[in-house]
Amino acid sequence: MVRRFVPGLDLAEAFYAKAVAPLVDVPHAACLLGEGSEVLGFDTARSMDHEWGPRAQIFVSEQHVDAVRARVDDGLPSLFHGFATRWFALASGTEAHHVEVTTFDDWIVATLGLDPRVGMDHADWLGLPQQRLLNVTAGRVFRDDTGELSRVRKSVRWYPAEVWAWMMLSSWHLIGNTEPLRARCIETEDTLGERLLTARLCRLAMELAFLQERRYWPYDKWFGAAFNQLDAAGPLTPSLTTALASDGAVATRAIGEVLTWLGHRHNDIGLGPAVTPRRGPFDVGINDAVRPYDVINAADYIDALRATITDPQLRSLVQVGGIDQLTHADDAIVTHTDWPARLTAQYREALAKPAG
Known part of the structure; x- marks a missing residue:
């Protein structure tokens, strides 16, 4: 039957x-x-x-x-x-x-x-x-x-405000690290590397959208379906789709549209000082080196969100993100191991260290 x-x-x-x-x-x-x-x-x-x-x-x-x-x-x-x-x-x-x-x-x-x-x-x-x-x-x-x-x-509907801010600034940190890597792959004509990093940037942007809307994301099978339920899905999906289907300047422009939109959404949330999203050359931060890569001002969002955190230990913690940002939280980790407890212990040890 x-x-x-x-x-x-x-x-x-x-x-x-x-x-x-x-x-x-x-x-x-x-x-x-x-x-x-x-x-x-x-x-x-x-x-x-x-x-x-x-x-x-x-x-x-x-x-x-x-x-x-x-x-x-x-x-x-x-x-x-x-x-x-x-x-x-x-x-x-x-x-x-x-x-x-x-x-x-x-x-x-x-x-x-x-x-x-x-x-x-x-x-x-x-x-x-x-x-x-x-x-x-x-x-x-x-x-x-x-x-x-x-x-x-x-x-447990959502994170405490300071944890939420730290996770969002960690997302901006990961985005800020990934954009210039992708640009360097384009410069060296590493098309496969470029495409891998394009996909990573799209994933990171989608994760940030979940965080901005205060929605937990599920395991990978349903990540895209859950994203489609976000308010951000309408504005972002066309550009995400273009980025994933394209290379070079077309994908770069689409990624820029996504990240700029998320930058404006940061201001709508009102957590931390407002930041004007802008794109420009990548400042390496060493020897006054500036590379001609079109990247967003991720560091400004990191600073704005960090300013909202009053806990000195959390404020100074290296921005690796929560467990789902730090590693792949698939079924093996979530259901069948004690790795979440182990990582919790590591977070607790890190947060116990003197600030700075």
């Missing part, structure tokens, strides 16, 4: 309301959060080929976990709207239902690697992959009797 595709969030909400809620007779929260394309709202019929079907999370107090699990195990129908309620679970390697019954305390620590209710310092924020934060803030809540789930989701 060919099953008609239903967006996973809609299926989950109906599944909870009609099949799961009648089995849960204690105060609880119900939602579909965590991993999965459907949590981000990007699932399609193709998504149905693995790890997809009726599912939900149910959060109850610790004393009710075992009883609710038993009621769910015994009471779920075998089918819901034509979809099997028990299907292959990658984690266990067996067929099982996918109604996770647990405490919110256990779930939030397992999902983020920390409990935000005990407080988060700058290092915690910088070491958290944005996809983990989306695992909490994306998706849909169906019920929240105590309001705790909603309060925590709100608390």
Whole structure:
């Protein structure tokens, strides 16, 4: 039987309301959060080929976990709207239902690697992959009797202002470093190198657009789809497309349009002093060397954003960016390793050093 595709969030909400809620007779929260394309709202019929079907999370107090699990195990129908309620679970390697019954305390620590209710310092924020934060803030809540789930989701909706400013100035730093490298490749007729750096600049510009709109970006499969939902997508997509499809002066002009637009957006945000975007020759900063490469005044945006940071340690930290800017935060890092915790420890050590 060919099953008609239903967006996973809609299926989950109906599944909870009609099949799961009648089995849960204690105060609880119900939602579909965590991993999965459907949590981000990007699932399609193709998504149905693995790890997809009726599912939900149910959060109850610790004393009710075992009883609710038993009621769910015994009471779920075998089918819901034509979809099997028990299907292959990658984690266990067996067929099982996918109604996770647990405490919110256990779930939030397992999902983020920390409990935000005990407080988060700058290092915690910088070491958290944005996809983990989306695992909490994306998706849909169906019920929240105590309001705790909603309060925590709100608390991690976006970075604290100073962390946000530092991540944006790190983006400008990365852009400022990459533009002249691309220009040098053009000068030496290294077309392959030029194209690689054009793609990198487009990616960096898109990341900055996410930051400017206070939106976490997802892992690479859905990065472009999520970008298309930004306000910036309309103005920037034509120039990004031209840059990626072109070489030389045409691509340079398109990149300039993108970065100039982001420069004006900096002023619209109002975080830090206004900066007039301008393009001109690249000042190497050594021996008064100036190269005839058309680049944006990225350093001015770095200075403007740094001026908003009052924490002396963060203010003086080398602008490597958060974990997603520093490295590739793919599934191996986000889900299967302790590298986020390791990098958090490194950020914390760096932030503990005397400023300057």
